[in-house]
Every structure is written in structure tokens, then in C-alpha cells.
Amino acid sequence: xxxxxxxxxxxxxxxxxxxxxxxxxxxxxxxxxxxxxxxxxxxxxxxxxxxxxxxxxxxxxxxxxxxxxxxxxxxxxxxxxxxxxxxxxxxxxxxxxxxxxxxxxxxxxxxxxxxxxxxxxxxxxxxxxxxxxxxxxxxxxxxxxxxxxxxxxxxxxxxxxxxxxxxxxxxxxxxxxxxxxxxxxxxxxxxxxxxxxxxxxxxxxxxxxxxxxxxxxxxxxxxxxxxxxxxxxxxxxxxxxxxxxxxxxxxxxxxxxxxxxxxxxxxxxxxxx
Amino acid sequence: xxxxxxxxxxxxxxxxxxxxxxxxxxxxxxxxxxxxxxxxxxxxxxxxxxxxxxxxxxxxxxxxxxxxxxxxxxxxxxxxxxxxxxxxxxxxxxxxxxxxxxxxxxxxxxxxxxxxxxxxxxxxxxxxxxxxxxxxxxxxxxxxxxxxxxxxxxxxxxxxxxxxxxxxxxxxxxxxxxxxxxxxxxxxxxxxxxxxxxxxxxxxxxxxxxxxxxxxxxxxxxxxxxxxxxxxxxxxxxxxxxxxxxxxxxxxxxxxxxxxxxx
Numbered sequence: 001x002x003x004x005x006x007x008x009x010x011x012x013x014x015x016x017x018x019x020x021x022x023x024x025x026x027x028x029x030x031x032x033x034x035x036x037x038x039x040x041x042x043x044x045x046x047x048x049x050x051x052x053x054x055x056x057x058x059x060x061x062x063x064x065x066x067x068x069x070x071x072x073x074x075x076x077x078x079x080x081x082x083x084x085x086x087x088x089x090x091x092x093x094x095x096x097x098x099x100x101x102x103x104x105x106x107x108x109x110x111x112x113x114x115x116x117x118x119x120x121x122x123x124x125x126x127x128x129x130x131x132x133x134x135x136x137x138x139x140x141x142x143x144x145x146x147x148x149x150x151x152x153x154x155x156x157x158x159x160x161x162x163x164x165x166x167x168x169x170x171x172x173x174x175x176x177x178x179x180x181x182x183x184x185x186x187x188x189x190x191x192x193x194x195x196x197x198x199x200x201x202x203x204x205x206x207x208x209x210x211x212x213x214x215x216x217x218x219x220x221x222x223x224x225x226x227x228x229x230x231x232x233x234x235x236x237x238x239x240x241x242x243x244x245x246x247x248x249x250x251x252x253x254x255x256x257x258x259x260x261x262x263x264x265x266x267x268x269x270x271x272x273x
Numbered sequence: 274x275x276x277x278x279x280x281x282x283x284x285x286x287x288x289x290x291x292x293x294x295x296x297x298x299x300x301x302x303x304x305x306x307x308x309x310x311x312x313x314x315x316x317x318x319x320x321x322x323x324x325x326x327x328x329x330x331x332x333x334x335x336x337x338x339x340x341x342x343x344x345x346x347x348x349x350x351x352x353x354x355x356x357x358x359x360x361x362x363x364x365x366x367x368x369x370x371x372x373x374x375x376x377x378x379x380x381x382x383x384x385x386x387x388x389x390x391x392x393x394x395x396x397x398x399x400x401x402x403x404x405x406x407x408x409x410x411x412x413x414x415x416x417x418x419x420x421x422x423x424x425x426x427x428x429x430x431x432x433x434x435x436x437x438x439x440x441x442x443x444x445x446x447x448x449x450x451x452x453x454x455x456x457x458x459x460x461x462x463x464x465x466x467x468x469x470x471x472x473x474x475x476x477x478x479x480x481x482x483x484x485x486x487x488x489x490x491x492x493x494x495x496x497x498x499x500x501x502x503x504x505x506x507x508x509x510x511x512x513x514x515x516x517x518x519x520x521x522x523x524x525x526x527x528x529x530x531x532x533x534x535x536x
Contacts, residue, residue: 022460022461022466023306023341023345025341027466027467027470028467028470058460060462060463060466061463064462064463064464065463068463068464068467087457090460115309116312116458116460117460118457160517160519163519
């Protein structure tokens with residue numbers, strides 16, 4: 001995922017895959033779909049970026065889907081998201097299972113809680129001096145106890161800038177080795193500053209692949225009209241022109257309609273054909 | 274140790290609607306979930322079995338789709354599940370439900386320990402658990418926040434009260450209802466969730482449990498709902514504070530809250 005280890009400086013895509021929900025009434029169908037998406041991403045040479053109870057909705061963990069379905073995680077092609085809403089026991093289980101599966105990339109995020117999800121405690125993360133566990137404590141803990149892992153962090157260009165950069169410094173000090181931004185849809189001055197001030201830091205920018213742009217309202221902090229016209233593929237092309245040295249994280253990617261277009265954008269895939 | 278854990282399927286809180294005519298909760302077309310308090314009951318039952326051995330049986334009464342709640346209990350580690358499902362059970366209040374569940378427990382050959390959630394979030398009565406214990410004429414403790422220990426003949430629990438807790442030693446068989454403080458319910462693993470969805474859930478009718486038809490269902494339920502309505506929505510105001518500096522933003526926020534008498 002780092003920009004210096006991708007072919008010809010053209011980073012692979014991170015394709016977000018959301019595991020089946022815990023309350024799925026068609027679990028086997030959902031697992032079949034998960035497997036198909038995962039295998040397609042592996043075959044494309046992209047990175048499968050697997051979420052962890054996204055938006056606080058209870059889902060199965062990525063590692064258990066991979067293990068239970070007998071999928072093969074290709075080296076360097078799987079990124080597991082890990083948030084702070086776990087018991088210590090579960091956290092250890094996830095990290096141990098990832099090692100067993102040959103997955104050594106983790107995106108550590110604070111995450112969205114829900115009444116059903118427990119929260120890691122500071123003492124469990126050896127961070128008694130803090131009141132609550134954030135991604136900073138999680139990153140430090142993983143780096144301390146699982147040194148083989150490369151740990152990434154989130155970067156939110158919509159937060160107050162000074163605060164976000166201070167937080168970024170704490171994440172980097174804790175051991176974060178790369179960052180993934182919140183979705184951007186055009187040139188972003190905060191991301192520009194990030195690239196300028198941290199030239200060695202691998203940065204992946206998130207591209208919003210849903211046509212429903214208004215769903216981003218909560219992320220960007222201002223209302224986007226429901227009828228806002230948005231072309232995700234066109235925007236993605238523009239983003240890759242604007243940030244050619246950054247990786248691209250694709251959230252809510254349509255596998256039926258958009259995936260082939262994405263593959264066509266990847267030079268290594270074009271060459272393979 | 275044979276443990277029966279009683280669970281109920283309830284409407285998801287955010288989706289709950291009330292029929293203005295009948296004053297009853299509209300269950301059709303509403304997302305249903307396992308009663309949140311029952312998650313703690315299932316977790317405690319599974320933990321006791323993991324320590325003391327034995328079997329956990331999840332028991333529920335409701336329509337066919339209440340199986341989903343039993344599947345969740347199985348996913349969490351219950352060994353088997355039984356659903357009381359028949360039109361004759363329909364409309365049962367806490368009195369009739371307590372009777373039906375107690376008859377089912379008898380049909381299961383009894384239990385050493387029965388665990389219920391503190392209450393169901395749809396009715397909020399907290400009556401069914403104690404009702405079962407009364408029907409079975411066994412010891413009970415409501416609002417249990419901790420199980421200290423269990424041996425073949427007794428269970429020691431902390432029962433919360435407004436000043437702290439009582440430490441109680443109950444002779445088995447007994448029934449406890451549990452609070453959310455008691456544990457952190459596990460999130461089912463994919464392996465267990467898949468296995469649970471394949472499990473055979475026994476479906477029992479009144480005759481399977483030897484229930485007196487005159488003691489179940491709407492006609493056997495003395496409760497009359499006179500009036501039920503959702504609480505009035507509170508006015509909400511979204512206030513954006515442009516502080517720039519965190520200290521200034523915090524001061525502005527505190528000023529607003531003080532000004533509105535909220536701090």
C-alpha cells in the first residue's frame with residue numbers, strides 16, 4: 001500500500017469490502033458474495049480493505065470470513081480495519097488470526113460504537129494515563145506487541161486542521177506507517193498540506209464510489225442535497241490525476257458496474273491483458 | 274447444570290410504533306431483535322455452563338420469526354432452543370406468558386437454573402421472570418448484577434438495590450433476572466452463527482407442554498391496556514459553534530449550556 005512499493009509509482013487500489021452483518025437473514029448468500037469480491041480483488045492485484053463493524057453495525061470479522069470460507073490472502077493484498085470497540089480478548093484473537101493467515105497490514109481507527117460493542121479499556125492497552133482508548137493507543141499497542149504488523153491510521157481533512165495534524169503526529173509517534181484519508185471528491189487543501197509536510201508518508205486518498213453523494217454530508221460536516229449529481233468514475237479519474245503518487249481507497253464500489261472500469265485504469269492490469 | 278434461558282423477540286427500539294386503536298405495539302413490518310437484556314442472560318448462562326458444565330436451553334414464545342432470536346442465542350453458545358409457537362398463545366400478557374413458559378420448563382424436565390433478562394424493552398414490566406419462579410415455586414432473585422459462584426446445590430448472587438447490593442445464596446433450582454452490569458455479551462463468531470442457522474429449533478404447541486388452554490392467550494390475560502402512547506418528541510436544536518481554537522469553542526459551548534440552564 002505504500003506508494004514506493006507499487007509498480008511504476010502507480011499505486012494499487014484499495015477496494016473496501018464490508019463483511020456480512022451479524023443479523024443477516026441470508027448469511028450464506030452474503031458469504032458467497034464476500035468470497036467472490038475478495039477473490040476478484042486478489043486476482044486484480046489490488047488490496048482488499050476489510051471493514052470492522054463499520055458505522056457501529058455488527059458484522060462478522062474479516063479474518064473469520066477469510067478463514068471460514070477457506071480464502072487465500074495474498075501477501076500484502078489484505079488490509080484489516082481494526083477499531084477500539086472490542087474486548088481485549090477479541091483484539092488478540094483478531095491479530096493472532098491475521099498472523100496465521102499471513103495478513104500483516106492493519107488500519108487502526110477509533111471506530112463507531114454501539115450499545116452492543118464493548119470498548120477497549122486504557123489499562124488493557126497499557127495506557128493508564130489516558131481516559132479512553134483511541135486509535136493512538138491502539139496503534140502503539142499493536143506495534144509494541146505485534147511488531148511484524150504495518151499499522152496505518154485515518155486522516156480526516158474535515159476536522160479542524162490544527163487539531164487533525166496534532167492527532168496525526170501522535171499517531172505517527174505511536175507507530176503509524178501510512179494514512180488513509182476520509183473521502184475527498186476534489187483537490188483538497190488539507191490533503192495538499194499533508195503531502196507537502198509529510199513527504200515520506202505513504203498516503204491513500206479515499207474516493208467515494210457511490211452516486212449518492214449526500215451520504216457524505218455527515219463526513220464533510222455540511223448538508224449535500226439529495227439530488228446532487230455526482231459521477232464517481234469521473235471524479236476518481238480526476239483524483240488520480242491530482243494525486244498521482246497517492247494510493248486510492250474505493251469505498252462503496254459497485255462490483256457489477258464499476259469494477260471493470262477500475263481494472264481498466266490500472267496499468268498493471270492493462271499490461272497483463 | 275441444566276440452565277434454561279428465557280428470551281424474547283422485541284421490536285428494535287428505533288422502529289417501535291403503537292397502534293392508536295388497539296394501543297398495542299405494531300410488530301408487523303417492524304425490525305425485530307433479541308431483547309437487549311436477554312443478551313446478558315444468554316451470556317451469563319453460557320459462562321456458567323463453561324465453568325460448571327451442563328447444558329443451556331434457550332426458550333422463547335412468539336411467532337415463527339421469533340426463531341431468529343433463538344438463532345442468536347444459539348450463536349452465542351446455547352446448546353439447543355425451543356419456541357412456543359401457536360395462535361393459542363397469541364395475546365398472552367405477563368401472567369399467561371409466565372404460565373406458558375413455566376409449563377415449557379416442566380416439559381423440558383425442569384431446570385437447575387433459569388435466567389431471564391431484567392425485563393423486555395417492549396413491555397418494560399419485569400414480571401415474566403418472577404412469574405415463572407412463582408409458578409414453579411422456586412427461589413428467585415431479580416436485578417442480579419453478579420453471579421459470585423455456583424455449586425451443584427446453590428447459587429450466590431449480588432442483587433442490586435438502590436443503596437448497593439444484597440449478597441444472596443439461593444437454593445437450586447432457582448431463577449434469576451439479570452442486569453446489564455453482569456457481563457459483556459460476546460459477539461457470535463461466524464462459525465457459531467453458521468452452525469446456529471442450521472440447527473433444528475423445536476417448535477412446541479400448548480398440547481406439547483400440557484398447558485391448560487384456559488390459562489393461555491388473550492382470554493386468559495387479566496391485563497387490560499387502557500392507554501399507551503409514545504412519549505412526546507422533545508424539541509431539538511442543532512447549534513454549530515465556530516470556535517477555531519478548542520478552548521474558545523469549549524468556552525462558547527459551556528456558555529450556551531449555562532445560558533439554557535443545562536449545566
